[in-house]
Amino acid sequence: NAGVTQTPKFRILKIGQSMTLQCTQDMNHNYMYWYRQDPGMGLKLIYYSVGAGITDKGEVPNGYNVSRSTTEDFPLRLELAAPSQTSVYFCASSSGGRIYNEQFFGPGTRLTVL
């Protein structure tokens, strides 16, 4: 099992550009999440999904969009990138059978917006 994979690992964007961060999991998990991690701020939830076709906003959804057409994939779309979106982005998944089930994290995408 590869677990949770994310691409790309690094990306530099210019202000106003758009991009999609890819996330795939091979554990057949229903629940998937996108977080951003800023220094000294912990992780903030951007969007989450409880299954294919179902997504919802987290704490900091502005400037982002998601879709969930399959169980495996949960891409995060940045439209009109801004310097405030410079961050490390983590995708995670969990089986969701119990609310205390652990989340499995991908290795992250380091994004810089200049």
Add this chain to the structure above:
Amino acid sequence: AQSVTQLGSHVSVSEGALVLLRCNYSSSVPPYLFWYVQYPNQGLQLLLKYTTGATLVKGINGFEAEFKKSETSFHLTKPSAHMSDAAEYFCAVSRGYQKVTFGTGTKLQVIP
């Protein structure tokens, strides 16, 4: 609302010394509590979790944590630090499938 406070953004210990990383939570209902570890340039991975039952929870790599309801704490300890323990540690509380609140993290430095 539920929240987590981690005391100390940076902790330094000597190799072989006790590791103590502090976490306090606030919760209106019995919480589910977690400790995750993040090694440089990697994602988070679960160290241990408290759900119900025994209040002393053992995790991987010799770490353990004790849930103390009266103190609303869930401190992480390890009797003897190893160089490989150098990482960032996050305490987290679960409010539901999609509502895990993470603390701001504590970076552990292990001095040889």
